[in-house]
Amino acid sequence: MRLIQQAWTVAAKDLRSELRTKESLNAAGGFALVILVLFSFVTDPGETETLYALSGGLLWLVFAFAGVLILNRSFAREQANDCLDALIASPLSPAALILGKSAASFVLLLIVELPCLPIFGGLYGLSQWSSHWLGLVGVVLLGTWGMTVIGAVFSALTVNLRLRELMLPMLVYPLLIPVLMSAMRLSTVFISGKDLEADDAIWLRLMIAFDIIFTALALALAEDVLVS
């Protein structure tokens, strides 16, 4: 219980500072928008069939890139005045710190991701995109949590490295492949306006298992990540 309460304190602090400066939100949001527009040159915007088939893949690539922009800031924010030391030396448990950081990035990333869905659907005339919106939002939530919980751990690991901005995506993307793979598949199904078939259920299970396994690992290893 204390874990949740402490994590919430950390998350609230992060969200408050970020909503005040909007540094990473602006960067990630602007970036996502530019890619969505640039995509019109990849394929003829009239070819709805192709667009439906590519939709999940494109969206999750955008989300993954935007996510790294947000995650990079997550622990870098603590660096300026050595705030991280003060947090680790405080009664906060390392697990709560990682969980809170992850939750804050989760919310920030959702703020970027959710508007991308109608923008994408609208720009490319994919009239079916919202027909299964509940499932689509569910996929976005599960996929984003997988990204941010791993991202929080590696944001902490890489924060003091040379070439931090390079190392984070380099380490995190290959780890995220199972969750991105499932999220892409399922998003494509939902955006195309289809129901989940028996074959697709396995991807849903994979994504849930991935989230559970890596949340557990992140909490278990939090002490190793933060206490030297």
Add this chain to the structure above:
Amino acid sequence: MDERNFTFMFYGLAAAWAILAIYVLTLVSRERRLARQVEDVKRILEDREKK
């Protein structure tokens, strides 16, 4: 032995052996570099302790 695709089989086996050989060579070069580093550090330590 069946002679079809013999060249490509040869390439395949050669590639396997070559990669392992290259790795062994990197091990050897690392060994040399390590020996040099040990020498360097020893010299520095001796220098410092004399002072």
Add this chain to the structure above:
Amino acid sequence: MASRSNPAVSVAKVCKYFGDFPALHGLEFDVAAGSCLALLGRNGAGKTTLLRILAGLSEPTEGKVTLLGFGARDHEARKRTGLIGHGIAIYDELSAAENLRLFARIYGVESAEKSVQEWLERTWLHRVQNSPVREFSRGMRQRLAVARAFLHRPELLLLDEPFTSLDDKAIALLQSLLRDALARGTTVVMSTHQLREAMELATHVALLHRGKLAHSGERPPEMLTDPGFLYRTYGEA
């Protein structure tokens, strides 16, 4: 050092290795409750490493550290300990009051708002409490950092080079606060180069040399007038 009955800090056979390099080696000493220990030593002697272990930022490779009867990483130990480290550890985007409220929540301070207001007043920041810290001058930020460390009324205060980066006003404030705290029975451990400021407060000294304890005991009276005394006596042992 001093009474063995109930030491506030107890360091038992502590070693800390970075790889194979021993940064601390077989440290063993106690700090009696209510005393003020000045950790002395050259750069690289292990002062910061030791303080980081006491602050729960780092774990000893071998040995055990007990703070106020709890393990160094225990929730209770962390809650009763205050830290002023190298950085000021406050958030630029938040206001002074928000910074203090945040740490009051983290430390579970009772009647938080009252303590926050009290400390803002004691550090002369109550007039600007709602402006973001980014707009503060250097001195104001340092005073806020001091307020953050004292906010939860710690029973043990850890200070790493506290006087090095502070301006005169902040030094005076910190010294008077430390004197109050010591009078209340708080234990203080500080590492320092500014011997003059530290010696007025220190009741005990410990000298580290290459990761080992070269000397520890009560502060020799000579050090008040001659801060270099200890270094000359034990320094190059």
Add this chain to the structure above:
Amino acid sequence: MRDKLLYAAGAAATVILIANLHKILLGIPDEMDQGAIYRILYFHVPSWFTCFAAFFVAGLASVMYSVKRDLRYDVLAVSAVEVGVAFTLVGLATGSIWARIIWGIWWTWDPRLTWALITCVLYAGYLMMRQMIDDASARARFAAVLGTFSFASVAITYKAIDWWRTQHPGPVLPIRAGGGKMDPEMWHAILWNWTAFMLLASVMVAVRISQETRLREVEALRRRAHAI
């Protein structure tokens, strides 16, 4: 003594490999459709088995470091990862040359190939991150976290590929369900080559362990030199 043992083991591995080569080229019956090229299999399959074993050891050693905080586990982990990457490269190269003849292409996004590539990139990132941390203890701590995450992700990705439609030749090895079509003589040749590869890999790991240990000592000495 240790060195002599290592030389002996290395020599034994080489002798077995050459004896196997003789048998593979001259003693073993032809496969019906593929011609000579199928003999690559005798190197391809054992190299995969060896890399699985190496990554398994690396994953285990990473977890053990987090639990025991003993630098010997860290040294074992990095050595196993490096040797594993070398054998993954052997697997990729032989597989790619085989695919050129049988499938007519050098590379295909066959899930198993994709898995191997992802694994390679992931562990390359692991080795890269180690380069960037100077303090051996911090390096070990971070590498253990990355190693544990990598192993979990690689295992999940491997599972996920079974659910993807696969172009890879189906399971023909007796240990896999539904296999057993293989001539026992061929199977024995594979096992013998695997034995040789494992022996070779063990020698390489042992050499790397001693190098890595000495490197750490050098780092410590250098630090001491600066401290004086």
